[in-house]
Amino acid sequence: MIEVKFILYLCLSLLLIGFVLSVLYSFTDKNSNSAQKRIEKLLPGINCGQCGYLGCQAYASALANHEAQANLCKPAGADVAKQLSELTGSSLESGQDYEEQLFTPRTVAYIHDEKCTGCGKCKRKCPVDAISGVLKQAHVVDPKECIGCDECVATCPEKCIEMIRQDHTLEHFNWNIHSVQIKSGN
Numbered sequence: 001m002i003e004v005k006f007i008l009y010l011c012l013s014l015l016l017i018g019f020v021l022s023v024l025y026s027f028t029d030k031n032s033n034s035a036q037k038r039i040e041k042l043l044p045g046i047n048c049g050q051c052g053y054l055g056c057q058a059y060a061s062a063l064a065n066h067e068a069q070a071n072l073c074k075p076a077g078a079d080v081a082k083q084l085s086e087l088t089g090s091s092l093e094s095g096q097d098y099e100e101q102l103f104t105p106r107t108v109a110y111i112h113d114e115k116c117t118g119c120g121k122c123k124r125k126c127p128v129d130a131i132s133g134v135l136k137q138a139h140v141v142d143p144k145e146c147i148g149c150d151e152c153v154a155t156c157p158e159k160c161i162e163m164i165r166q167d168h169t170l171e172h173f174n175w176n177i178h179s180v181q182i183k184s185g186n
């Protein structure tokens with residue numbers, strides 16, 4: 001009789017432990033799924049594989065499970081890297097210029113046409129024919145052609161050429177870097 005009771009208690013205990021474990025598992029699973037969903041929403045969804053994972057979903061899953069760094073998705077850019085680091089608990093190194101790391105800094109010449117006399121000196125100096133214009137009329141720089149060599153600036157007698165920072169575009173995204181630097185933990 002005692003043996004039967006013992007077996008009964010044992011079975012009940014095992015059932016109870018199994019129930020508790022399954023509740024705990026479903027709770028953690030739900031949490032990691034919702035974290036993954038939030039991460040996925042931040043990623044570009046282009047599945048390019050540059051992060052080293054088989055698409056955005058796989059990377060999001062690795063991030064949600066704290067198995068990947070938050071800075072591996074280059075197409076997403078610096079802002080998303082920051083948001084991912086906050087979501088996954090890693091911190092950004094202070095003073096780090098993430099835009100500079102992700103995009104090759106680029107400046108192009110810009111002519112302030114109200115001062116330009118159309119002398120043509122800059123046009124003759126430009127090694128890539130990025131400047132157009134006819135004599136005695138304001139000249140203009142094609143920012144797509146300009147290589148930022150700076151040669152035209154000193155040539156201009158009117159001092160009306162300025163090197164300006166070009167807005168970031170994917171055309172001059174720095175494809176050669178591995179990642180931006182984010183240190184984990186705080």
Ligand code: SF4
Pocket residue numbers: 043044045046047048049050051052053054055056057059072073074075076
């Ligand atoms: S690098 Fe970014 S966009 Fe490309 S697959 Fe990875 S997460 Fe997706």
Ligand code: SF4
Pocket residue numbers: 108109125126127128129130131141145146147148149150151152153
């Ligand atoms: S910076 Fe160089 S490439 Fe650009 S317009 Fe001036 S001379 Fe031409």
Ligand code: SF4
Pocket residue numbers: 111115116117118119120121122123138139155156157158159160161
């Ligand atoms: S050198 Fe200066 S003034 Fe002459 S065309 Fe070029 S921008 Fe205009």
